[in-house]
Amino acid sequence: EPEVTQTPSHQVTQMGQEVILRCVPISNHLYFYWYRQILGQKVEFLVSFYNNEISEKSEIFDDQFSVERPDGSNFTLKIRSTKLEDSAMYFCASSDLEQGSIQYFGAGTRLSVL
Amino acid sequence: GESVGLHLPTLSVQEGDNSIINCAYSNSASDYFIWYKQESGKGPQFIIDIRSNMDKRQGQRVTVLLNKTVKHLSLQIAATQPGDSAVYFCAESGLNDYKLSFGAGTTVTVRA
Numbered sequence: 217e218p219e220v221t222q223t224p225s226h227q228v229t230q231m232g233q234e235v236i237l238r239c240v241p242i243s244n245h246l247y248f249y250w251y252r253q254i255l256g257q258k259v260e261f262l263v264s265f266y267n268n269e270i271s272e273k274s275e276i277f278d279d280q281f282s283v284e285r286p287d288g289s290n291f292t293l294k295i296r297s298t299k300l301e302d303s304a305m306y307f308c309a310s311s312d313l314e315q316g317s318i319q320y321f322g323a324g325t326r327l328s329v330l
Numbered sequence: 331g332e333s334v335g336l337h338l339p340t341l342s343v344q345e346g347d348n349s350i351i352n353c354a355y356s357n358s359a360s361d362y363f364i365w366y367k368q369e370s371g372k373g374p375q376f377i378i379d380i381r382s383n384m385d386k387r388q389g390q391r392v393t394v395l396l397n398k399t400v401k402h403l404s405l406q407i408a409a410t411q412p413g414d415s416a417v418y419f420c421a422e423s424g425l426n427d428y429k430l431s432f433g434a435g436t437t438v439t440v441r442a
Contacts, residue, residue: 316428317362321373
């Protein structure tokens with residue numbers, strides 16, 4: 217069964233450092249998303265991406281965040297200068313053209329900012 | 331602001347019994363409602379969805395009910411099994427807006 221894969225599973229970084237979280241969405245999907253989940257809290261939307269551009273972003277997704285689809289399979293989230301409060305699980309998701317709301321999630325990357 | 335939320339943060343169920351997980355939403359413009367299951371250390375897993383023009387939808391051992399009058403969504407799990415132990419989230423999105431807004435989650439624990 218096709219699945220969304222994310223790497224790494226756990227990323228530890230120092231405050232102020234740049235991190236890149238990587239995702240390989242399901243191959244025939246056209247919509248891509250990043251969400252985050254702070255420990256014990258609900259899943260929060262960060263950004264959606266379609267046709268090589270951001271279609272929507274939340275207030276959390278400020279200038280420190282960026283997304284990119286560098287090739288036909290990868291979808292990345294970059295945080296330029298990490299803050300302690302960026303520590304969370306980051307989930308990548310994808311959906312197809314016909315049922316965009318039904319999103320399939322990866323297992324997540326746990327980001328720990330020290 | 332608009333939000334999606336759950337009535338109870340935890341639910342303990344005897345194996346074999348039916349489970350009912352509730353969710354209240356406030357955005358009357360929402361078009362899709364989706365239930366996700368999240369097991370420890372994993373990402374949310376799609377269970378079932380329902381569109382706003384429906385009031386009931388059934389899947390394998392699961393039923394989702396939508397009451398738009400009171401903005402209430404529920405997930406019923408028949409014959410709950412130990413593998414059903416997880417956190418369950420309801421989420422909603424608009425017709426042309428695929429951004430998902432999640433509720434706070436209900437932790438379901440199945441007792442043997």
